Amino acid sequence: MGEMVDIIIIGAGPAGLSAAVNALIRGKRVRIFSNKDNKLSKAERVDNHLGFYHMSGKELMDKFKEHAEAMGIRIEEGKAVNILPLGDSFLVNISGQIIEAKKVILATGISKIRELPGEERLLGSGVSYCATCDGMLYRGKKAVVWDQSEDAWEEANFLQSIGVNVTFVSDKPRHENLSDNVEYIKGRIEEILGENTVEAVKIGNEIIKTDAVFMLRDAVAPDALIEGLELDGSFISVNKHMETNIPGLYAAGDITGKPLQLSKAISEGLIAAQNAALQIDKKES
Numbered sequence: 001m002g003e004m005v006d007i008i009i010i011g012a013g014p015a016g017l018s019a020a021v022n023a024l025i026r027g028k029r030v031r032i033f034s035n036k037d038n039k040l041s042k043a044e045r046v047d048n049h050l051g052f053y054h055m056s057g058k059e060l061m062d063k064f065k066e067h068a069e070a071m072g073i074r075i076e077e078g079k080a081v082n083i084l085p086l087g088d089s090f091l092v093n094i095s096g097q098i099i100e101a102k103k104v105i106l107a108t109g110i111s112k113i114r115e116l117p118g119e120e121r122l123l124g125s126g127v128s129y130c131a132t133c134d135g136m137l138y139r140g141k142k143a144v145v146w147d148q149s150e151d152a153w154e155e156a157n158f159l160q161s162i163g164v165n166v167t168f169v170s171d172k173p174r175h176e177n178l179s180d181n182v183e184y185i186k187g188r189i190e191e192i193l194g195e196n197t198v199e200a201v202k203i204g205n206e207i208i209k210t211d212a213v214f215m216l217r218d219a220v221a222p223d224a225l226i227e228g229l230e231l232d233g234s235f236i237s238v239n240k241h242m243e244t245n246i247p248g249l250y251a252a253g254d255i256t257g258k259p260l261q262l263s264k265a266i267s268e269g270l271i272a273a274q275n276a277a278l279q280i281d282k283k284e285s
Contacts (some may be wrong), residue, residue: 005031007276008092008101012075013038014262015253016107018269020073026277031101032068033078035096036218039110039254049262079219080108081130083226085246086200088283096132103248103276106222106236107269110254113221118192119213120224126198126212129220131155134212139163141211144201146170146189152213152216153178159214167210169203189213192275200234222255232257242272250276 007023009016012034023030032191039201040046045186052060052248078094083104090104119127127166131145132155140163145156157204160166167183168174191202192213200209222236223229230237230245235257242250252268254260 004089005029005099005101006280007103007105007273008029008033008041008090008099009105009107010034010080010092011038011107011109011253011255011267012065013107013109013115013253014040014061014064014267015109015255015269015272016105017068017073017104018266019107019250019252020068020269021071021275022270022273023277024071024073026274026275026281028277028280030073031076031099032073033076033080035077035079035095046262079130080225081133081220083249084131085226085248088248090248093130093133096130102280103250105242105269105272105276106225106244106249106251106255107265107272108222108255110234110260113217113219114188115221115224116192116215118194118198119215121214122192122194122198123224125196126194126210127192128212128214129217129224131159131214134214135162135164138212141165142167142209143212143214144169144189144208144210145214145216146216147172147175148215150218155214156182159240164212167208169201176197222251240271241275242268243275248276248279 006028007030009019009032020030020032040057040247041061082093084091089102092099142165144167153175156168157164160182169185171188187203189201193200200207236251236255238251238256242252250272253265
C-alpha cells in the first residue's frame, strides 16, 4: 500500500469534482475515481444553473472537468468495491487495489441498484463484486458471471483464464469478445440460492448450480460498500455537514436525495470537502 491519501472521492460528476476542487484548495491530497459517465453529461439542456444559461449538460460537464484538470486533478478509472473503516482512516478497495485515506466522500449519483434475493445474505460467501479480488478463490470451481456492466465479458474471460469454470449470464446477445470456452446463457438471474454459501442461481425456471456469483455492475449499492451505513429509502442519510452516520465518511450530490439538481450537487460537494478538510486539520493541529 502506498502513502495515505487525505481524501478519496468516489464519483466524478458535479458533486465529486466540486469536492475535489475544494479539498485541493484547502491543501489536501485527493484521489478521485470514476468508472461511468454521469447523468449530467447526457442532459440535453440545463437552464437552472446560475450563470450558465442555455447550455447542454455535456458542455457544462466539460467545463467542470477542465477546471479540475487545470488544478492538477486527475480522474482515475476504477470502481469502489468495498470500504473498511479502520478507526481513524479507511481502507478503500478500488477494483482490487487497496488505498488508505483519512476521509472518504461518496458522490456516486443516484443508485438504481436493486439487490437480488440472497445477494446481501451471501455477500462474501460466494457473492462477489470484484473478479480480480476474489477470482483465485474459485479456481477449479464453478462461477456464474452476471453481465451488468460494459466490461463484464472481460472479467468473465479473466476468471476463465485463471482456471474458473465460468457461465456468463446476459439478457443481451453473446458478446463477440466473450471467450469461446465460456458457457453463455441468455436470461436474468432472479435469485441466489444457498444456506451458508452460494449453491445455485435461479434463471427463469432453471436452477443452475454454482459455487460463486460475480455481480459485475458499474457500481456497488452504497450500503453494500460499507457495513452499517444508514439509508433513507435508497438515498444516504447525511447531516448538514454532509456527514453520514459513519465518522469520516461523507456523501454528496444525488446520492443524498432530492432535489436531484446540479446546483445542489455542487454545493454539497463543497460542504463535504470543506468539512472533511477541517476535521483533518483539527486532528493534526
